[in-house]
Amino acid sequence: MKKTAKCTRCSNLFDIKDIYTIQQFQYRKVPPYSWCMDYFAKKGIGEWDSFCESCIIYYQKESLESYQK
Secondary structure (H helix, E strand, O other), rough: OOOOOOOOOOOOOOOOOHHHOOHHHHHHHOOHHHHHHHHHHEEEEEOOOOEHHHHHHHHHHHHHHHHHO
């Protein structure tokens, strides 16, 4: 399959069906989604920026650690 999406963080190409966005953070309870939106806005990451699976996992861990500090 042709790789048609580009990860905002690592710039790797991946299949469009495997896109992740920070929209997915609205489903976790901690930290709250409003906090996540502010956190990512400070990093210049928008609601609809695309990420590969490994980079979205990276941001899940990084945002949780930042929230817990």
